Amino acid sequence: MIAHLLRSLLQGILVILAVGLIAFSMFRFVGDPIASLAGQESTDADRAELTERLGLNDPFPVQFGRFLAHAASGDFGISYRQARPVADLLAERLPATLELAVLSALFAFVVGIALGVYAAINRRGVIANGVMVLSLIGVSLPTFLIGIGLIYLFAVELRWLPSFGRGDVVHIGWWTTGLLTDTGRKSLVLPVLTLGFFQLTLIMRLVRAEMLETMRTDYVRFARARGIPERRIQFRHALRNTMVPVVTIVGLQLGSVIAFAIVTETVFQWPGLGALFVNAVQFVDIPVMAAYLMFVAFVFAAVNFLTDFVYLLIDPRLRH
Amino acid sequence: MTEPLLSIRELRVEFPTRRGILTAVDGVSFDIAPGEVLGVVGESGAGKSLTGAAIIGLLDPPGRIAGGEVLLKGQRIDNLPPEGLRRIRGKRIGMVFQDPLTSLNPLFRIGEQLIETIQLHTGMNAAQARDRAIALLVDVGIPAAERRIDAYPYQFSGGMRQRVVLALALAADPELIIADEPTTALDVSVQAQIIALMKRLCREHNVAIMLITHDMGVIAETADRVAVMYAGRIAEIGPVRDVIGRAHHPYTQGLMGSIPTLTATAERLTQIPGSMPRLTDIPTGCAFNPRCPHVFDRCRVERPELLPAERTLAACWLYAADRRATA
Ligand SMILES: Nc1ncnc2c1ncn2[C@@H]1O[C@H](COP(=O)(O)OP(=O)(O)O)[C@@H](O)[C@H]1O
Ligand code: SF4
Ligand SMILES: [Mg+2]
Numbered sequence: 001m002i003a004h005l006l007r008s009l010l011q012g013i014l015v016i017l018a019v020g021l022i023a024f025s026m027f028r029f030v031g032d033p034i035a036s037l038a039g040q041e042s043t044d045a046d047r048a049e050l051t052e053r054l055g056l057n058d059p060f061p062v063q064f065g066r067f068l069a070h071a072a073s074g075d076f077g078i079s080y081r082q083a084r085p086v087a088d089l090l091a092e093r094l095p096a097t098l099e100l101a102v103l104s105a106l107f108a109f110v111v112g113i114a115l116g117v118y119a120a121i122n123r124r125g126v127i128a129n130g131v132m133v134l135s136l137i138g139v140s141l142p143t144f145l146i147g148i149g150l151i152y153l154f155a156v157e158l159r160w161l162p163s164f165g166r167g168d169v170v171h172i173g174w175w176t177t178g179l180l181t182d183t184g185r186k187s188l189v190l191p192v193l194t195l196g197f198f199q200l201t202l203i204m205r206l207v208r209a210e211m212l213e214t215m216r217t218d219y220v221r222f223a224r225a226r227g228i229p230e231r232r233i234q235f236r237h238a239l240r241n242t243m244v245p246v247v248t249i250v251g252l253q254l255g256s257v258i259a260f261a262i263v264t265e266t267v268f269q270w271p272g273l274g275a276l277f278v279n280a281v282q283f284v285d286i287p288v289m290a291a292y293l294m295f296v297a298f299v300f301a302a303v304n305f306l307t308d309f310v311y312l313l314i315d316p317r318l319r320h
Numbered sequence: 321m322t323e324p325l326l327s328i329r330e331l332r333v334e335f336p337t338r339r340g341i342l343t344a345v346d347g348v349s350f351d352i353a354p355g356e357v358l359g360v361v362g363e364s365g366a367g368k369s370l371t372g373a374a375i376i377g378l379l380d381p382p383g384r385i386a387g388g389e390v391l392l393k394g395q396r397i398d399n400l401p402p403e404g405l406r407r408i409r410g411k412r413i414g415m416v417f418q419d420p421l422t423s424l425n426p427l428f429r430i431g432e433q434l435i436e437t438i439q440l441h442t443g444m445n446a447a448q449a450r451d452r453a454i455a456l457l458v459d460v461g462i463p464a465a466e467r468r469i470d471a472y473p474y475q476f477s478g479g480m481r482q483r484v485v486l487a488l489a490l491a492a493d494p495e496l497i498i499a500d501e502p503t504t505a506l507d508v509s510v511q512a513q514i515i516a517l518m519k520r521l522c523r524e525h526n527v528a529i530m531l532i533t534h535d536m537g538v539i540a541e542t543a544d545r546v547a548v549m550y551a552g553r554i555a556e557i558g559p560v561r562d563v564i565g566r567a568h569h570p571y572t573q574g575l576m577g578s579i580p581t582l583t584a585t586a587e588r589l590t591q592i593p594g595s596m597p598r599l600t601d602i603p604t605g606c607a608f609n610p611r612c613p614h615v616f617d618r619c620r621v622e623r624p625e626l627l628p629a630e631r632t633l634a635a636c637w638l639y640a641a642d643r644r645a646t647a
Contacts (some may be wrong), residue, residue, distance in 0.1 A: 218422035226437045227410030240427050316472040
């Protein structure tokens with residue numbers, strides 16, 4: 001059990017290191033940090049001095065180690081474009097993205113599992129089959145199209161919901177939340193639906209398939225032979241077994257919600273990390289891009305670790 | 321004779337398919353007396369499992385009971401609504417399947433599965449049910465039952481798991497257990513133990529067993545009576561000694577002739593050329609007629625009823641009254 005978690009932790013660390021290497025390489029191979037920082041009127045001497053001060057003359061491993069050490073302490077340098085600490089920029093944008101991602105994940109998870117179980121139990125039902133057909137759309141339609149479609153329907157035609165921004169937010173310490181105001185909550189609806197829809201359909205189809213598979217197993221048959229009521233078999237015996245494979249894949253999917261948020265944030269002009277990243281790419285703001293990549297890698301690793309942990313809780317066979 | 325515990329009358333199980341209706345169990349009738357062990361043998365595909373599943377209403381759709389009756393202590397149970405049948409399953413008729421490795425839910429402690437079943441059928445509280453669960457585990461020979469009750473299935477060997485499965489089948493003191501190849505998936509050495517255990521449980525709990533197997537050795541050792549199935553029908557039925565020692569149906573004779581030792585199985589039927597027909601082309605008349613060494617005209621047109629042949633009943637025209645008179 002400990003070994004299992006350690007392995008998972010190690011994998012996470014490797015992922016972060018690998019992404020860290022990519023992020024760090026960008027500094028060296030994309031653009032010229034000295035040119036970006038020193039400005040037009042700098043002399044060669046200024047540049048040489050700056051190069052030395054930034055440690056750019058040190059061997060590669062030393063520079064990489066320094067980069068990682070700084071990153072670990074939350075120091076990602078100064079934004080080329082905004083001339084402010086990247087950490088501050090991230091902290092400003094983090095609440096918007098996390099709120100969006102967590103709500104989307106929750107929405108996808110809860111509704112996805114509920115619909116998946118429903119579709120499996122009522123395999124031949126009209127509603128279940130309708131839901132399955134709809135889910136095909138969700139799987140095949142690009143996120144931005146869904147977003148634009150939702151905007152057209154609910155913001156342009158019906159005028160029920162805003163089409164961009166976070167609405168009014170409330171500050172709680174350094175955190176900002178849209179959940180406490182009316183406009184904030186309304187603003188969340190469309191982005192959350194958009195971001196969660198793809199995951200939802202994926203989770204739903206997966207849960208349905210796994211549940212149907214589980215309902216054909218010998219132990220479900222044996223549970224029936226013992227006279228266990230069908231509902232109890234479905235929701236106690238089968239659902240738990242269904243969750244074993246589902247948790248793994250869902251865990252990976254939820255990690256990618258953060259990555260998918262880029263598109264959704266762009267469509268809805270959501271002031272989150274994704275939008276920050278897109279901006280940074282436009283202006284080749286390497287420190288911001290690097291920090292964002294590191295952040296995504298960290299989220300992936302963390303979610304992955306959490307997934308393995310939940311896996312252990314569900315399946316006793318892995319626990320000893 | 322006392323009233324039979326279970327009575328099957330002309331049971332028919334069908335599968336609607338694209339190419340018409342397949343009749344997998346065709347007019348099967350037999351009784352099981354209280355406390356009796358009825359062995360059911362036959363080649364793979366003869367319809368043994370379907371007969372067992374039909375009795376407790378566990379046919380997988382599109383399979384369905386298309387005719388006949390199933391009576392438990394004289395009361396029909398085949399036409400009960402699903403909820404009525406569910407109440408009988410586990411409570412009055414238990415079932416044991418072939419593979420103990422997959423019969424238990426891997427994510428629940430065996431105690432949880434036992435207590436769930438006990439509480440469901442007896443209305444005991446949790447503490448009483450746990451005591452009973454431990455007693456059952458002791459009864460089926462699980463060592464250190466008080467401790468092992470909290471173990472997960474993967475922590476048991478195959479033989480031990482089949483013991484747990486038996487404990488589960490016995491949880492609510494059923495009158496009948498349908499055991500579908502309960503030892504086939506086990507090591508030979510473990511098979512004997514499980515069979516001995518079943519015999520003892522049957523005696524001590526006065527539970528009848530419908531023992532489905534293709535292992536004649538198991539039958540010889542355990543059963544009181546035997547039903548031999550062929551192509552969805554009963555070929556011969558009678559006391560175990562007579563069916564094994566003095567079979568009358570040509571198919572049974574071939575079956576017995578092909579087993580020089582008690583450990584051989586009916587799966588390998590070398591004595592009789594040919595093989596059991598597929599459901600799509602069961603011959604008219606006697607289903608065995610293309611392979612039968614004694615076939616005559618009547619066999620090809622008219623299907624034989626179970627006819628008395630000494631102490632057994634054989635579905636064979638050789639034992640028709642007119643023929644016996646002339647033979
Ligand atoms: N779902 C199904 N559809 C069509 N035929 C089936 C189905 N299930 C079982 N059968 C057929 O019914 C026959 C009897 O099966 P079964 O009772 O499992 O045999 P046994 O247990 O004696 O080996 C077999 O020929 C099998 O092919
Ligand atoms: S009825 Fe005819 S074909 Fe069938 S077993 Fe008897 S003799 Fe053979
Ligand atoms: Mg079978």
